[in-house]
Amino acid sequence: MKWENNIIHSLSWGKSIIRKEEKEMIANQIALMVNDGDIIGVGSGSTSYMALLAISRRIREEKIQVRAIPTSIEIEIACSQLDIPIASIMEHKPDWTFDGADEVDLKKNLIKGRGGAMFKEKLLISSSKRTYIIADSSKMVSRLGSKFPVPVEVFPYALAYVDQALRELSPAGIQLRMAEGKDGPVITESGNLILDVWFDQIDDTLESTLKSITGVIESGLFIGYDVKILQPGTWV
DSSP states (O other), rough: OOOOOHHHHHHSSSSOOOHHHHHHHHHHHHHHHOTTEEEEEEOOSSHHHHHHHHHHHHHHHHHHOOOOEESSSSHHHHHTTTTTOBTTTOOOSSSSSEESSSOOOOTTTTTOTSOHHHHHHHHHHHOSSEEEEEGGGBBBBBSSTSSSSSEEEEEEEGHHHHHHHHTOOOEEEEEEEOOOOSSSSSOOSSEEEEEEEEEEEOOOTTHHHTTSSSSSSSSSEEEEEEEEEETEEOOO
């Protein structure tokens, strides 16, 4: 017997979706790539949500079998709302993954993590044969870090140590990310804290340098990953 799920089925995306028309175009491109039987890794964010809406239409209209591996609670709830079956990465390797980004540079390097799910997102991208990063025009930058800080996911009890270690890298600024809908800091999908760190320069070694700090679970830097960038009507 299933729950009636009145609350879940009445939900909509919590924030207004900016550049909605661009994102709808990208979402429809993603939906057309789905094949019957696919297990798809699904990143977080509004564009991923809109892609799920388009995928769910194909599931209803064409009766295809698709399962999703979500990276966040909100995407898992969206899958439940849209009747898209869930799979676990503990049991299944994704055939392919789609995700968004905060910044994309000319080398296809990324900053991600505004949704607080960068560890699971990086796990899915690393596990997938193919990954498509869906990015509207506002996400493209000439220099990584020009618009957004680098999110650094930190084990809570290591916060002071990680802060000290990060300052040795001479960042332009470090800030504990605070929540807007609750008191206190943002808690990641894995139960950790996020430090938003601004760097004047981001080189190819910074991702591994951050990961080597004891207490850092993951960072929002994605340097050198094999991804395709999907924009409205354009492959990069």
